[in-house]
Amino acid sequence: MTIAEVSKKYGLTQDTIRYYEKMGLIPPVPRNKSGIRDFDEQSCRWIEFIKCMRSSGLSIEVLKKYVELFNKGKSTVKERKDLLIGQREKLLEKQEDIKKTLDRLNYKIELYDDIISGKRKDFMEEP
Amino acid sequence: MTIAEVSKKYGLTQDTIRYYEKMGLIPPVPRNKSGIRDFDEQSCRWIEFIKCMRSSGLSIEVLKKYVELFNKGKSTVKERKDLLIGQREKLLEKQEDIKKTLDRLNYKIELYDDIISGKRKDFMEEP
DNA sequence: TATTGACTTGGAGCTAACTCTAAGAGATAT
DNA sequence: ATATCTCTTAGAGTTAGCTCCAAGTCAATA
Numbered sequence: 001m002t003i004a005e006v007s008k009k010y011g012l013t014q015d016t017i018r019y020y021e022k023m024g025l026i027p028p029v030p031r032n033k034s035g036i037r038d039f040d041e042q043s044c045r046w047i048e049f050i051k052c053m054r055s056s057g058l059s060i061e062v063l064k065k066y067v068e069l070f071n072k073g074k075s076t077v078k079e080r081k082d083l084l085i086g087q088r089e090k091l092l093e094k095q096e097d098i099k100k101t102l103d104r105l106n107y108k109i110e111l112y113d114d115i116i117s118g119k120r121k122d123f124m125e126e127p
Numbered sequence: 128m129t130i131a132e133v134s135k136k137y138g139l140t141q142d143t144i145r146y147y148e149k150m151g152l153i154p155p156v157p158r159n160k161s162g163i164r165d166f167d168e169q170s171c172r173w174i175e176f177i178k179c180m181r182s183s184g185l186s187i188e189v190l191k192k193y194v195e196l197f198n199k200g201k202s203t204v205k206e207r208k209d210l211l212i213g214q215r216e217k218l219l220e221k222q223e224d225i226k227k228t229l230d231r232l233n234y235k236i237e238l239y240d241d242i243i244s245g246k247r248k249d250f251m252e253e254p
Numbered sequence: 255t256a257t258t259g260a261c262t263t264g265g266a267g268c269t270a271a272c273t274c275t276a277a278g279a280g281a282t283a284t
Numbered sequence: 285a286t287a288t289c290t291c292t293t294a295g296a297g298t299t300a301g302c303t304c305c306a307a308g309t310c311a312a313t314a
Contacts, residue, residue, distance in 0.1 A: 004260075014261090015303055023301095034310055036261055042253070049231075049254040056221075056228040060301070070252070074242075081239035088232045094183070095225050098218050101183040104176075105215045112208035115201075125197070126169070127176040131290075141291090142273055150271095161280055163291055187271065 001039040010047050017047065024064045025050050027071060057094065058087055128166040137174050144174065151191045152177050154198060184221065185214055 007014045020026050021037075026046040029037045039047070046067075053063055066083055069076040114120035134141045147153050148164075153173040156164045166174070173194075180190055193210055196203040241247035 002261080013303080016301090018262090019302065034261085036310085046254045052224075052228055052231060054301095055224040058228075070254070073252070077239055077242050081236055081243065084232050084236050084239070088229065088236065091225050091229055091232070095222065095229070097179075097182045098222050098225070101179055101185075102215065102218055102222070104179060105211050105218070109208055109211050109215065112204055112211070115204050116208065125200070127173045127197070129291080140273080143271090145292090146272065161291085163280085181271095 001044065003037050003039070006039050006044065006047060009044075010051055012047070012051060020047075020050060023060055024067055025060060027067060053087075056091060062087060128171065130164050130166070133166050133171065133174060136171075137178055139174070139178060147174075147177060150187055151194055152187060154194060180214075183218060185217075189214060 001009075003014050003017055006012075007017060012020075021029055026043065029039055029043045032038045050063060062083065066080060069080045069083065111120070111123070115123050128136075130141045130144055133139075134144060139147075148156055153170065156166055156170045159165045177190060181187075189210065193207060196207045196210070238247070238250070242250050
């Protein structure tokens with residue numbers, strides 16, 4: 001699979017994919033005899049995995065670390081697990097922040113709705 | 128309230144608070160006779176509101192827009208509501224991304240747990 | 255053979271959101 | 285009066301994560 005195909009399949013730009021490889025977010029992609037990337041299934045799985053992790057904000061740095069551990073083999077299983085647990089913690093906090101913000105947005109939107117529909121005429125302007 | 132007190136109360140650096148004011152994320156803060164910020168309740172509410180919104184990733188740009196509309200008064204209520212609805216949409220998507228990532232992390236963590244506890248000896252290394 | 259087009263690289267450039275620095279003002283303690 | 289402390293500003297610097305560019309290689313087509 002060429003980089004163009006992978007780019008289209010996963011909705012990442014070619015530049016981004018090359019950047020991820022350069023940064024060590026995915027293991028080196030196999031090349032053909034003229035040095036052009038030829039993505040195999042394993043590479044695609046990595047792309048998909050990284051895309052998912054990045055979509056919720058895991059940092060380049062931590063994903064790079066994960067790939068490094070992965071490449072060292074079975075001896076790093078415990079360390080990899082701990083790394084993932086740390087990131088799960090962070091995501092749970094983020095999820096909480098978002099829930100709080102959503103509550104607040106919902107409240108405000110309802111308030112504005114009431115004002116617009118004339119149900120509430122007595123409103124005070126406050127943040 | 129001085130900037131030091133506000134900084135401590137909300138866990139934002141003084142620099143960040145000044146930056147937010149400069150960027151128009153919060154309306155101008157009242158000053159004493161020697162030009163030093165003296166945060167009143169309204170200012171504090173703005174700080175708290177912006178902190179919440181920023182904590183889940185709403186951009187400086189969109190929050191600035193919101194403050195602008197707010198300062199124009201009641202005529203912008205509809206526009207403000209639409210802006211908040213747009214941001215709610217974004218947050219809901221983000222929430223979905225995080226949920227997917229959490230599922231994936233949980234799956235992997237369990238797998239690693241099984242490997243560590245010896246419950247699973249047949250594992251293939253894959254992303 | 256010449257051209258086209260998709261790939262390659264290193265490295266420069268960009269944006270968002272801070273973060274830091276330098277220079278200075280004003281209130282308070284010694 | 286002097287020193288200390290907290291504040292002020294404009295503007296420079298930093299970081300993460302891309303994004304773009306120029307120059308070059310290679311395979312396929314006219």
